[in-house]
Amino acid sequence: MKRFTGAAVLMAVMMMVAVPAMAEQKKVRWKLAMTWGSTLTPLSDSGPILAKMVSDMTGGNFEIRAEGAEKHKAALGILDMVKGGQYEMGHTASYYWKGKDVTTTFFTTAPFDMTAPEQFGWYYHGGGLELMQQVYGKFDALSFPGGNTGVQMGGWFRKEITSLDDLKGLKMRIPGLAGEVFAKLGVNVTNIAPGELYTSLDRGTIDALEWVGPGMDIKMGFYKIAPYYYAGWHEPASELQFLVNKKAFEELPPEYQAILVTAMEAVRGRQVAANFDANAKAWQQMKAEYPDIKVMKFPEPVLQAMKKATDEVLEGYAAENAEFKEVYESRKAYFKVARPWTKISEQNYLSTSDAVIE
Amino acid sequence: MKRFTGAAVLMAVMMMVAVPAMAEQKKVRWKLAMTWGSTLTPLSDSGPILAKMVSDMTGGNFEIRAEGAEKHKAALGILDMVKGGQYEMGHTASYYWKGKDVTTTFFTTAPFDMTAPEQFGWYYHGGGLELMQQVYGKFDALSFPGGNTGVQMGGWFRKEITSLDDLKGLKMRIPGLAGEVFAKLGVNVTNIAPGELYTSLDRGTIDALEWVGPGMDIKMGFYKIAPYYYAGWHEPASELQFLVNKKAFEELPPEYQAILVTAMEAVRGRQVAANFDANAKAWQQMKAEYPDIKVMKFPEPVLQAMKKATDEVLEGYAAENAEFKEVYESRKAYFKVARPWTKISEQNYLSTSDAVIE
Numbered sequence: 001m002k003r004f005t006g007a008a009v010l011m012a013v014m015m016m017v018a019v020p021a022m023a024e025q026k027k028v029r030w031k032l033a034m035t036w037g038s039t040l041t042p043l044s045d046s047g048p049i050l051a052k053m054v055s056d057m058t059g060g061n062f063e064i065r066a067e068g069a070e071k072h073k074a075a076l077g078i079l080d081m082v083k084g085g086q087y088e089m090g091h092t093a094s095y096y097w098k099g100k101d102v103t104t105t106f107f108t109t110a111p112f113d114m115t116a117p118e119q120f121g122w123y124y125h126g127g128g129l130e131l132m133q134q135v136y137g138k139f140d141a142l143s144f145p146g147g148n149t150g151v152q153m154g155g156w157f158r159k160e161i162t163s164l165d166d167l168k169g170l171k172m173r174i175p176g177l178a179g180e181v182f183a184k185l186g187v188n189v190t191n192i193a194p195g196e197l198y199t200s201l202d203r204g205t206i207d208a209l210e211w212v213g214p215g216m217d218i219k220m221g222f223y224k225i226a227p228y229y230y231a232g233w234h235e236p237a238s239e240l241q242f243l244v245n246k247k248a249f250e251e252l253p254p255e256y257q258a259i260l261v262t263a264m265e266a267v268r269g270r271q272v273a274a275n276f277d278a279n280a281k282a283w284q285q286m287k288a289e290y291p292d293i294k295v296m297k298f299p300e301p302v303l304q305a306m307k308k309a310t311d312e313v314l315e316g317y318a319a320e321n322a323e324f325k326e327v328y329e330s331r332k333a334y335f336k337v338a339r340p341w342t343k344i345s346e347q348n349y350l351s352t353s354d355a356v357i358e
Numbered sequence: 359m360k361r362f363t364g365a366a367v368l369m370a371v372m373m374m375v376a377v378p379a380m381a382e383q384k385k386v387r388w389k390l391a392m393t394w395g396s397t398l399t400p401l402s403d404s405g406p407i408l409a410k411m412v413s414d415m416t417g418g419n420f421e422i423r424a425e426g427a428e429k430h431k432a433a434l435g436i437l438d439m440v441k442g443g444q445y446e447m448g449h450t451a452s453y454y455w456k457g458k459d460v461t462t463t464f465f466t467t468a469p470f471d472m473t474a475p476e477q478f479g480w481y482y483h484g485g486g487l488e489l490m491q492q493v494y495g496k497f498d499a500l501s502f503p504g505g506n507t508g509v510q511m512g513g514w515f516r517k518e519i520t521s522l523d524d525l526k527g528l529k530m531r532i533p534g535l536a537g538e539v540f541a542k543l544g545v546n547v548t549n550i551a552p553g554e555l556y557t558s559l560d561r562g563t564i565d566a567l568e569w570v571g572p573g574m575d576i577k578m579g580f581y582k583i584a585p586y587y588y589a590g591w592h593e594p595a596s597e598l599q600f601l602v603n604k605k606a607f608e609e610l611p612p613e614y615q616a617i618l619v620t621a622m623e624a625v626r627g628r629q630v631a632a633n634f635d636a637n638a639k640a641w642q643q644m645k646a647e648y649p650d651i652k653v654m655k656f657p658e659p660v661l662q663a664m665k666k667a668t669d670e671v672l673e674g675y676a677a678e679n680a681e682f683k684e685v686y687e688s689r690k691a692y693f694k695v696a697r698p699w700t701k702i703s704e705q706n707y708l709s710t711s712d713a714v715i716e
Binding site: 053056057058059112115116117118120121123124125126150151153213214229231232233236254255258259262263265266268269270272273274276277279280281283284287295297298300303304306307337338339340341342343344345346347348349350351352353355356357 | 411414415416417470473474475476478479481482483484508509511571572587589590591594612613616617620621623624626627628630631632634635637638639641642645653655656658661662664665695696697698699700701702703704705706707708709710711713714715
């Protein structure tokens with residue numbers, strides 16, 4: 001029997017055990033950039049929760065450092081930073097890239113469109129996930145669902161909206177597609193930095209503004225100066241987004257890829273629950289402090305004009321952008337299947353319980 | 359320099375690399391028992407999806423074999439088999455253990471109780487997860503959310519229910535808490551094996567039955583013989599359940615524990631989307647085949663009697679079972695915070711869109 005030196009055996013053993021072990025033992029250090037500041041809960045919880053899950057699943061071998069906007073100073077530069085590789089990933093919202101590619105807005109939400117359960121069905125069973133990767137392919141990025149705010153409220157108004165005339169000349173902060181829709185109806189749509197919103201509303205520089213929902217709105221104090229809180233129409237299911245640099249992802253061992261993707265799916269659910277809870281508790285607190293907050297619905301003629309303007313805005317983009325049209329058609333097709341079920345299930349149950357629960 | 363034999367070096371190297379690698383390299387083989395048969399999609403998809411996720415994340419080192427009811431022949435014996443260790447885990451629904459411990463029903467759903475988003479908020483932010491572990495502790499098991507069917511329909515009726523009198527003497531298959539409630543209202547509640555339900559309904563042996571929702575109902579064909587499809591009241595958010603043998607879980611390396619828990623969270627979301635999609639598509643198909651299906655709501659006096667009977671049933675259990683009371687109070691407290699938000703967000707949005715979307 002031939003004898004080996006220790007060094008030769010060491011080499012042989014290292015090779016034997018290194019092959020299966022390597023993939024899982026590889027040390028990986030990533031950075032994740034968040035659109036939100038580190039203290040803007042619950043949105044800012046997702047990055048750190050993801051990091052902890054991934055670390056726990058890899059015994060600390062795959063570490064992700066989540067950095068808030070106060071650190072990278074580029075809240076709306078996440079896509080560029082992930083594309084460029086300064087950050088391997090981000091936690092943000094797809095519609096912030098409307099200026100680069102208007103089709104990205106659909107992966108957040110659209111006016112008068114699907115609710116969160118409907119849209120989640122579209123992502124997994126209506127082709128949504130595939131279309132999202134197609135759109136983000138041109139940014140060398142992968143995109144994943146990253147939570148959902150639920151229905152966003154229509155905003156805080158100092159005066160009641162009783163007719164279309166009340167919208168004409170109204171000064172309102174409302175960005176994105178909803179801003180385009182309101183502009184068509186004669187609203188004077190303005191953009192104001194978040195830090196100046198309260199003062200602008202208080203002094204009448206603006207008459208109304210749209211923010212998010214009770215969980216985020218309560219920190220801004222708008223309910224103290226604008227008592228009309230309108231029901232949502234423009235962001236019925238704002239999905240958050242994990243962005244991942246494609247090359248960085250492809251360089252991960254397959255186990256780490258699976259770990260990252262599974263963790264993002266799990267975090268998505270947590271973020272949905274966290275947003276629901278934050279909104280519910282903040283709404284209870286606001287109502288207790290200011291019982292005179294009036295929850296309003298826009299009158300039907302106003303809603304119909306808003307819907308018509310929404311269709312015009314979306315058809316306009318679709319006419320000049322084939323990929324926008326493709327995603328738009330996909331969403332409309334799924335909506336037609338999804339909404340009738342929502343109506344006979346969730347909506348009927350809620351009205352059924354209205355009859356018996358005070 | 360001292361020379362080692364090959365065997366000694368081998369030992370030394372194995373020990374060196376074995377310590378960090380062991381946790382992740384450990385071979386684990388588990389079995390998962392499903393309450394459902396292997397082809398009862400989408401419920402039966404969750405076990406195999408979980409198994410694939412866990413395998414992918416561990417490079418095939420942690421393998422789970424999902425077995426359907428046709429194999430283990432104990433659809434309603436999952437808790438016993440997980441407790442006894444014949445299966446390390448199961449995919450099932452908590453309310454099947456009502457006979458062993460009535461408090462387990464709350465981790466599925468309860469009549470006139472929370473919707474799926476509300477209940478998910480309760481699990482993560484209202485103490486639900488902790489209460490669930492407390493209740494399952496006595497079965498040496500851990501329990502995790504495992505998907506949600508959404509609102510279940512109130513069932514198929516051959517005749518319209520116009521008053522409380524129509525319930526008296528009605529022969530109906532409806533199990534669980536809802537069966538107790540209907541029994542109080544004079545319904546002749548019966549239990550019939552699934553395979554005999556269609557014939558029983560067709561021949562008038564029963565007048566009505568409750569099953570699940572369109573996705574499952576369509577396979578049973580009830581819509582062909584009972585045209586009244588009542589809105590749900592009794593299972594507004596039936597959560598599915600992963601059960602895990604506590605000792606088996608504790609013996610897993612910490613990385614595998616984290617991998618399993620994260621995968622269950624991810625699968626939960628997938629199952630929600632899959633149920634939504636299956637219901638929506640089946641409802642579209644049923645309506646196309648049988649346009650005369652009548653979606654009904656119970657009249658208000660009937661609903662009020664059902665709610666009163668529900669309260670009596672639940673208060674009855676609470677009076678004699680302190681842990682039941684504890685979970686019941688916890689759910690009622692969260693409901694009070696959650697529902698006002700659901701009403702001004704999801705419910706208002708749905709009625710808002712009703713005004714403008716055909």
